[in-house]
Amino acid sequence: MDFVIIVSILFSYILIRATFFVFGVGRPKNLPPGPTLLPIIGNLHLLGDQPHQSLAKLAETHGPIMSLQLGQITTLVISSATAAKEVLQKQDLAFSTRHVPDALNACSHASHSVAWLPVCTEWRTLRRILNSNIFSNNSLEANECLRSKKVEELIAYCRKASVSNDYVDIGRAAFRTSLNLLSNTIFSKDVIDPYEDSGKEFKEVITSIMVEAGKPNLVDFFPVLKKIDPQGNRRRMSHYCGKVLKIFEELIKERLKMGRLKHDDLLDVCLNNIQDNPNENNHTHMEILFLDLFSAGTDTTSSTLEWAMAEVLHNPIVMKKAKEELEVVIGKGKMVKENDVGRLPYLSCIVKETLRLHPPVPLLLPRKVVKQVQLSGYTIPEGTKVLVNAWAIGRDPTIxxxxxxxxxxxxxxxxxxxxGQDFDLIPFGAGRRICPGLPLAIRVVPVMLGSLLNNFDWSLDTNIQDKALDMSEKFGITLSKANPLCVVPIPLN
Structure with a gap:
């Protein structure tokens, strides 16, 4: 009974506030144009199950700088390269704070995450750890042999499938490769068997984290519902994050039992940092940092490779040109190395074109205006959520x-x-909040793609041929293929 009363009071409060808002009472003046509001929900009914597509369509009518009212949240949607440059570069600091989805408050994720923290001392420290120990040129070059070994394991797995005329789930295989690449960088060990079709549960947990973080949640539109968590997003996220953090906790305990054995990996760096700067939050920061790396570095990489393979299979002329370039420059049947990529311009263009049409994070990560700001003559009020539609910008017919x-x-x-310098192509964002993993991604994806194309011919699995090349999208924070790409590797003649 008490629950019913609380919900009734909250609903009445929202109804009164929203009705006043629709009729202009308390609504900020000089907002960018946008669609007509409905009572209570504002423009929520216009999002649909593919918000990036719906927002792109609305921008065709209301312009590249558009305001919507999503429940209680005033939302700014950026859909052009010019407007994106203004937000991400010219006024980067004013738009640099994250708008945190409520689900990310599970397990104190947002409070310790390099992806969601505001620009502050803690954020700078975490970025410095990443840039110095994983994503700097020196670190990337030092780990090139490791990455090469993991790609060789991917090809060995595909070769095993080719012998038995079995299909390969490209997304899952790429996920395993990315997962073990990161786990070796962080923990100096594989977390799943690279030669077997394993890791399904881990992939599902990571994918679920990305989906829960990206799916529409009533609490994000009506913050007064936060304590109720009516759709259970935060509860599910706590379950998924808890599973992964438990694995990390065991790996950290295992390392601590080894004493001072030197591994020269990220875990060593973090443990040494904790020893030098003891703090009760340091272990939590460390585990959340690892979670950020695994969630951002596995799902996005595997999704991009899957989209690239799907597009190449869908375009036989592209496949032919790519294979010809690889044969001339590398030699048929050989592995692609990172220092080969500069001599493979067409392969690099395939990756760029994939990222244009299928940016891993279609709306980038949401931002928030913490202080009222002017943008192209419009007034953007404090608290406004900001979405940059990289998917729409990459498909802008005027560009x-x-x-x-x-x-x-x-x-x-x-x-x-x-x-991040060409604002008509920003799959990794731009400015100070640009994805820190960009230097790794642009090394790994071309090598994986080139090695797959150069070592096998590919045919669709006859049992799921129609679905395999269905280019439908599954929306989450990461934009994945709705149907897995399952293809059969054929040994080269």
Whole structure:
């Protein structure tokens, strides 16, 4: 009975506030244009199950700087390269704070995460640890042999499938490779068998974390419902995060039992940092940092590789050109090394074109305005949530010729890159909150893709042929393929 009373009071409160808001009472002046509001829900009914697509369609009517009212939350949607440059570069500091989805408060994730912390001392420390020990040029070069070994294991797994004429789930295989690559960088060991079709549960947990973080949640639109968690998003996220953090806890305990054995991995760096700067939150920071790396570095990489393979299989001319380039430059049937990629411009263009059409995080990570700011003549009030639709920008017909067609050739002359300087191609974001894993991703994905194409011919699994090349999207924080790409590797003649 008490629960019913609480819900009734909350609903009445929301109804009164929202009704006043719709009729302009308390609504900020000089907001960017946007669709007409409905009582209580505002524009929530317009999102659908593919928000990146719905928001892109709305922007065609209301413009590249658009405001929506999603429940109680005023939301700014950026859908053009020009507006993105203003937000992510020219006024980067004003827009640098994250708008944290409620589900990310599970296990104190947002309070310790490099992805969700505001720009502060803790955030700078975590970024420095990542940049110095994983993503710097020196660190990346030092670990090149490790990455090469993991790609060789991927090819060995595919070769085993080719012998038995079995199919390979590209997303799952790439996930295992990325997972073990990161686990060796962090813990100096594999966490799953690289030669077997294992790791399904781990992949499902990581994918579930990304989906829960990205799916629409009533609490994110009506914060007054936070204590109730009516859809259970935070409870489910606590379950998924708790599973992964438990694994990390056991790995840390295992390392501590070894004493001062030197491994030269990220865990060593973090434990040494804790020893030098003891703090009760340091262990939590460390575990959340590892969770950030695994969730951001596995799902996004495997999804990008899966999309790239799907697009190449869908475009036989692209496949032919890629294979010809690989044969001339590398030699048929050989592994692609990282220092080969600079001599494989068409392969690099395939990766860029994949990231244009299928950015791993279609709306980037949401931001929040902590202090009222002016943007292109509009007033953006304090507390506004900011979404940058990288998916829409990558398909903008005013920028890209045949914007919906997969055409790697267009990058050969354009010189556009994904490193955050060309705002019509920002799959990793830009500015101070650019994805720290970008330097690793642009090394790993071309090598994995090139090695798969150069070592096998590929055919669709006949049992699921139609679904395999269905290019439907599954929306979460990461944009994955709705149906897994399952293809059969065929030994080269």
């Amino acid at each position: 890209w010729d045949d914007s919906l067609v997969f055409n790697p050739q267009s990058f050969l002359e354009s010189g556009r890159d994904v490193r």
